[in-house]
Amino acid sequence: MVLSVDPVKFPLTGIGRYTYELGKGLQSEALESLKFLRGYRLSDELSQPRDENPMAGTPAWKRFAQRNGLTVAAFRHLSPWLKSRALKGLEDHIFHGPNYYLPPFAGRSVVTIHDLSHYVWAQWHPPERVRYMRAEMELSLKRASVIITDTEYTRQEVAKYFTWPLDRIFAVHLASGPEFAPRSPDELAPALRAMRLEPGGYCLFAGTVEPRKNLSSLLQAYGRLPKATRMRWPLVVAGYRGWNSEDLHQSLQAAQSQGWLRYLGFVPQQTLPLLMAGARLFVYPSHYEGFGLPVLEAMASGVPVVCSNASSLPEVAGSAAAMHDPDDVDGLLKLLEIGLEDEVWRARACAAGLDRARQFSWKKCTRETLAVYRAVSEA
Template sequence: MADITLDYTPAERQSAGIGRLTREVTRALLAARTRHRFRLFVMGQAPAGAGMSPANGLPAKTPLTRTRLTDRWLHRLWFRLRLPLPVEMLSGATDLYHATDFTLPPTRPRTRTVLTVHDLTFERDPGSAVPTLLAFLRRVVPASARRADHIVADSHATARDLTELYGIPPAKITTIHSGVDARFSPLPRGTREQESRALRERYQLGDDPYTLCVGTLQKRKNHLNLVRAFGRVLADWPAGERAPLLVISGGKGWLYEETLAEVAALGLGERVRFIGFADDADLPALYRHARAFAFPSLYEGFGLPVLEAMACGTPVVTSNVSSLPEVAGNAGLMVDPYDVPALAAAVTRALRDENWRAFAGEAGQRRAQTFTWRRAAEQLLEVYDRALGARPLEA
């Protein structure tokens, strides 16, 4: 039996992306049958109790330790001092510490460590990050990866990047794919119309069919080329048929203004809708009622929205780069994300080709069923046992 501490900070700070991944895999770990004891650790000034309600599926009595120190102070204590402060002085004594978000704080010599690296976007696409954050990540992540006893990568693509860019031995890396929540599934036909009406009214989408894209407005997500491609889709749309909308759900990120300017320049303001961060409870419905889902990202550590869309039975168009082929398999249309005409053709096919749409809906659901949080938790427990095996523990 071992005491394992998980950094739960991302789950409290982010509703989507890494936050969702951390929440879901933590739920699955706490539900798993294991001899280990778990404690959650939250860094910085996160809202008290956030992420710990029964609605999140976490047991109310799950041990949690929180430090009120700000990120600035933690970075000073951990990454700038010659004799840095071990994390156990804040989180409590532990046999294994799992850093879930790129950086591994200092630990005591006997503590085993696991580090999750979600992607190396800041290395592959340095223009996608704020310069100060880029400098920090490029300094701290390689050192963290080399110091960790074992690394978890979200995809084989990220695992290859860790070896290629940082020289991490493949034997030190385990790829664990994300799962997909059961909420993301098709609805019985009898309930679809009512849900669709409520959704369209809430987000003012009218009655037009729509292509959905989910992701923060930032350069890496490639909204710019998606908007350009959608302009071509509309230009070739048959006269007299109801033209589709492009609905983009996500907050404003680094250099988002370029996308807004392109929409205005192409005169697409009436057909491209930015709805901001959709409520997490609305996401399954947004996927379900989309005519197609487009995710032409330039680089992804995993690409959870693709998996969620497939689980809902929505035809997917995505990129043929980084981890995305691992997720979509043969169930989606994969294109070069820089090729605007090819992207436009793929979106058009996803909207209009009924035979392919039927295939994609069924194939996507089957593929999504192979990605489960339970399986991810089981693989993670194996990683913990492997890391702990370097130092025998009392039963």
């Protein structure tokens, strides 16, 4: 078995977390001949994610090369060949690409397709990324023995869009880690104090700041809450700066200057579970998700959740979250009022969220992925 671990890098967002947790799970199963491919090198050990940007301290010439269109294009053409060469002689192994891509490989291959946003919502990505992703995904589909998706929603979407047989697509749910759990105010206070926050004193959004996450609707709705509510429980936004987010950041700055919003930027992995557990309410109004891992992490933390009813989110949240149409700002506003002020609903949502989160685990994800590998090896 060979698992590509290129996604395990700064910042460790959803796909990186999935890859890392799956790698840990496979290691714990003591598989024979388990190897990890990072770049063009094979290793018997899983690399650890970083909590700091590796670009910091990188020479200027290297940063320029990484941003230069011609250099990037040449790298993208060369990279599959170099990966293929690294895999030579391992044709008796199964290769798993956990992030849409599969290099040329003479053995059997498994690819994880997390969502089809580059096809169905192309306007939410840079045009050059859309072209590259589509080209690489279509090559991956030609090379794959089977496909894994994060949800049944995406499984059906992939089958319909690419006319792939459903019996060669497997839905394997992700999970929240044990670090996402309810915590006492005393346990939370030191870390939150460093961010000038108090346990239970804020509403939280965590995710990449980009148009797909629908932060614009959240800012409109939150801005219409009574001023006393906004000032008592300010909105905290934690997330890496994403593509085409200049207007969003201007809106964030305007709300911050009015005193009812805090933008924290990227929050280190060891701090994020504390920030999550300290929230009074977690809100995730995204237009489209392949899974929506932060929703599950919030539920596992004992925090009530308001999220959109778009794409895979109902499959993940079940009946434990209050849901709204992503374009319905009025509906979101009403749910924010309930989520912040209705103690009966909040208690019920916390309990339901904890029950829902227990239905997902990385151990289960690993076990079901291993079942996919066995199906491939026996085919």
